[in-house]
Structures are given as C-alpha cells and as structure tokens.
Amino acid sequence: MNPTQTLAPRQAAQNAAYFSFRDPFVFRGEGFVPTTAEPFAYQYYDKNRMVLGKRMEDQLRFATCYWHSFGWGGTDPFGEPSFLRPWHGAGDPMAQALRKADVAFELFRLIDSPFFTFHDRDVAPEGATLRESNDNLKRIEAVFERKMDETGVKLLWGTANLFGNRRYMAGAATNPDPDVFAYAAAQVKQVLEMTHRLRGANYVLWGGREGYETLLNTDLKRELAQLGRFLNLVVEHKHKIGFKGQILIEPKPAEPTKHQYDYDVGTVYGFLKAHGLESEVKVNLEQNHALLAGHTFEHEIALAGALGIFGSLDMNRGDEMLGWDTDQFPNNLPQVAMTMYEVLKAGGIGQGGLNFDAKLRRQSIDPDDLVWAHATAMDLCARALLVAERMIEDGALQQHVQTRYQGWDTPRGRAILQGERTLEALAREVETEGLEPRPVSARQERLEHLVNGYF
Numbered sequence: 001m002n003p004t005q006t007l008a009p010r011q012a013a014q015n016a017a018y019f020s021f022r023d024p025f026v027f028r029g030e031g032f033v034p035t036t037a038e039p040f041a042y043q044y045y046d047k048n049r050m051v052l053g054k055r056m057e058d059q060l061r062f063a064t065c066y067w068h069s070f071g072w073g074g075t076d077p078f079g080e081p082s083f084l085r086p087w088h089g090a091g092d093p094m095a096q097a098l099r100k101a102d103v104a105f106e107l108f109r110l111i112d113s114p115f116f117t118f119h120d121r122d123v124a125p126e127g128a129t130l131r132e133s134n135d136n137l138k139r140i141e142a143v144f145e146r147k148m149d150e151t152g153v154k155l156l157w158g159t160a161n162l163f164g165n166r167r168y169m170a171g172a173a174t175n176p177d178p179d180v181f182a183y184a185a186a187q188v189k190q191v192l193e194m195t196h197r198l199r200g201a202n203y204v205l206w207g208g209r210e211g212y213e214t215l216l217n218t219d220l221k222r223e224l225a226q227l228g229r230f231l232n233l234v235v236e237h238k239h240k241i242g243f244k245g246q247i248l249i250e251p252k253p254a255e256p257t258k259h260q261y262d263y264d265v266g267t268v269y270g271f272l273k274a275h276g277l278e279s280e281v282k283v284n285l286e287q288n289h290a291l292l293a294g295h296t297f298e299h300e301i302a303l304a305g306a307l308g309i310f311g312s313l314d315m316n317r318g319d320e321m322l323g324w325d326t327d328q329f330p331n332n333l334p335q336v337a338m339t340m341y342e343v344l345k346a347g348g349i350g351q352g353g354l355n356f357d358a359k360l361r362r363q364s365i366d367p368d369d370l371v372w373a374h375a376t377a378m379d380l381c382a383r384a385l386l387v388a389e390r391m392i393e394d395g396a397l398q399q400h401v402q403t404r405y406q407g408w409d410t411p412r413g414r415a416i417l418q419g420e421r422t423l424e425a426l427a428r429e430v431e432t433e434g435l436e437p438r439p440v441s442a443r444q445e446r447l448e449h450l451v452n453g454y455f
C-alpha cells in the first residue's frame with residue numbers, strides 16, 4: 001500500500017468536525033423554542049444590545065479556556081481520563097496540538113466566544129529542553145495568529161504553567177532552588193512575549209505551587225521575598241517590551257498546596273503594597289477560589305474594586321457541599337446577577353473578561369457537552385447582566401446605601417475624615433453636646449425582598 005493511501009483516511013478523520021453543531025449560535029430571544037434543526041439559540045446573549053452605554057459583548061467579554069476545555073481529560077483523584085479526546089491518545093504530540101487548536105477554534109466559532117485564554121503547556125507540548133518547548137510554542141503561535149485573523153477571536157490572557165511539571169513541586173518563584181526560579185522566569189518571559197505578540201489584553205499569574213505544605217521545611221520570609229522579586233521582574237519586562245495589557249494575580253487560598261501565598265484579595269493587596277506594585281498589578285478573581293478563602297465572590301470583587309485592583313474574572317463556581325475546587329460552569333442566576341452587580345459597581349469589566357476556567361463533569365463525555373456547557377453559561381451570564389442593569393438603573397439599593405451613610409456628609413462626618421478631629425476633640429464634643437447616637441435599622445430583609453423583585 002502506498003503511504004498516501006494509509007494517510008488519507010486518517011487525515012480525513014483529523015479534519016472532520018468534532019462537534020455535531022454546524023452553524024454558530026445566534027440570538028433569538030426569550031420565546032425561543034428549540035427544534036431538532038436548531039436545538040440551541042441565545043435567549044439573552046444579544047451581543048449588540050446596549051447595556052449601560054456599552055454593547056453587551058463588551059460588558060461581558062466572554063472567554064473560553066483552553067486548559068479545562070481541551071487540555072483536561074476528565075480525570076479525578078480516583079479515576080483515569082473519561083473524555084478520550086482524539087488528541088489525548090498516543091501519537092505525535094505536535095500533530096495533536098494542531099488538531100486541538102482546530103477543535104478549539106471550532107468551539108469558539110460555534111458559541112461565538114469573542115476571547116480565549118491559555119497556559120503554554122495547554123496549547124503546545126513540552127519538549128526535552130526549554131528551547132524545544134519554546135519552538136513548539138512558536139509553531140502554535142503562528143497557527144493562532146492565522147486562526148485569530150480568520151475568525152476575529154481575541155486573546156483575553158495568556159499564562160505560563162508553573163505548577164504541572166515536577167520541577168515545580170516545591171514552587172516556582174518560591175522554590176528553595178534559584179535554578180527553578182530562573183527556569184520559571186524563562187518560561188514567563190516566553191509566554192508574556194507571546195501574549196504581547198498575540199495582542200492579549202492581560203497576562204495572568206496564578207501561583208499554583210507558590211505556597212507550602214509545612215513550616216518544618218519552609219523559610220516563609222525568604223519565599224515571600226522571592227515572590228516579590230519575581231513579580232517585579234515580570235512587571236519590568238512588561239514595560240520593556242511595551243505590553244499594554246494588565247498583569248493579573250489570581251488569588252487562591254489552598255490547593256494544590258496547603259497554604260498559598262496569594263490567599264485572597266486582601267492578602268494579595270498587602271503583598272503588592274509591600275513590593276511597590278499596587279498600581280502595576282491587578283487581580284483575576286475566580287468564584288470558587290473566593291469560596292475556598294471563606295469569602296463570597298461578590299466580596300472579593302467589591303474589595304478589589306475598592307482597592308483599585310479589580311482586573312478580570314474566572315466565572316467557574318464551586319459546590320456548596322464540597323470543600324475543593326470543583327470548577328463548575330455557572331448556573332445560578334441570583335448568584336451570577338449579584339456578581340455582575342458588583343462588577344458594574346466596580347466600574348465594569350474593563351480590559352478583563354468573563355473566562356470560563358471551568359470543567360465539565362467527568363461523565364459529560366460527549367463532544368457536544370462542551371458546546372452546551374459554554375453556551376448555557378454565556379446565556380446565563382448575559383441574563384444576569386440584564387438583572388444587574390435593572391438594579392443599577394432602578395437605583396433603589398444604591399439609594400439605601402447612600403442614605404445609610406449620609407451622616408458622613410455632615411460637617412462632623414467630613415471633619416473626622418479630613419483629619420480635623422483628634423480623639424480629645426471628639427470626646428469633648430460628645431460630652432458638651434450630650435451626644436447619644438440613634439440606632440437605625442439596616443433593613444436587610446427588606447432589601448432582600450427588593451433584590452428578589454429584580455429576577
């Protein structure tokens with residue numbers, strides 16, 4: 001048999017569409033009735049609809065994540081891969097990476113995802129040396145460039161995987177060995193430059209292994225100093241190459257390590273302050289990470305907004321019953337609506353976006369499950385945005401908050417905040433005026449009733 005004959009059927013299978021859907025999903029509105037020919041249409045995601053002065057697409061900036069959607073095989077701590085994607089089997093890893101890229105862009109087209117996100121090792125195989133890994137990455141970069149041009153899909157962020165390979169088991173920047181620090185720096189340089197060339201809007205650093213298991217073998221003070229140095233190097237290089245995107249840290253309190261340094265927004269802000277980076281670096285917040293830190297997602301967004309470091313969102317949720325990072329697609333309207341309300345209050349999504357750093361459940365093994373998961377989540381977020389828009393436009397909640405704090409607009413309130421009252425002066429005022437504060441209701445239940453009315 002001649003070699004082209006053996007190759008031909010394989011090539012055909014390689015080029016076949018991965019999903020059963022052919023046409024990209026469109027917006028059909030709330031009354032949409034699914035048919036066999038058109039099982040799905042957006043009922044809320046009307047990308048050109050104006051929401052608070054911006055196109056809906058620009059308020060949301062949805063992104064599909066490469067890692068969990070195409071890299072992850074459906075493993076769990078007890079089970080082997082369940083998805084059996086064609087590019088996960090045996091074969092030439094570079095050919096598999098190319099097939100994966102085809103399927104990824106097929107999904108972006110079907111769901112009309114304006115952005116995507118990736119780790120270096122999600123998109124191209126790791127080689128025997130860093131140079132080999134970088135060469136693989138460059139080949140995929142050229143493919144991305146072409147596909148991005150053809151489809152108009154943009155890059156929300158790139159990031160380097162500094163946690164998967166065993167060289168990083170004791171940390172990347174926080175490793176006791178400076179050689180590992182150097183290797184991580186080289187890897188970040190490559191991906192930051194690639195992100196820049198692909199006109200990425202952000203660069204993310206999630207400190208997957210930047211933490212510790214036990215203080216018995218850990219010099220915490222040194223490790224924090226190393227992490228500060230590393231982040232400064234990244235920021236320096238960003239300016240050197242003229243990258244205009246945001247540098248984002250993604251807080252997470254634990255998992256994979258027992259204690260991670262980027263615990264939550266408050267911790268990250270303190271760290272940035274300590275290293276003079278609070279105006280250089282922002283945060284990428286993930287719902288499940290917030291929960292693991294004992295916060296709501298809304299709390300983390302509101303705090304980041306208040307501190308001026310709100311950057312972007314990973315929309316995957318956790319499960320109230322489980323204390324680990326389940327990375328599920330969002331599906332709870334009130335929860336996501338409150339999230340979107342906090343995003344709008346924090347000034348909007350800006351250069352960030354709503355990334356689905358989410359995993360299918362392990363039993364969702366049909367290729368089309370990927371399509372359903374993303375499209376359903378996008379429609380839910382769009383619906384949540386419309387609820388949040390009503391909340392903002394109605395203004396009743398904001399009005400309540402304003403009224404609650406109006407005492408601070410009186411001469412005494414202003415004088416205190418402007419530093420014009422000492423403890424002694426305040427004590428004198430209370431005594432001479434016979435001041436006795438008048439408790440008022442915070443009206444929580446009434447406000448909850450009000451919020452229910454927006455859904």
Ligand code: XUL
Pocket residue numbers: 067119159204205206250252286314325357
């Ligand atoms: C891990 C996580 C990562 C980051 C990027 O929990 O969320 O996917 O988003 O490294």
Ligand code: CO
Pocket residue numbers: 250286314357
């Ligand atoms: Co994430």
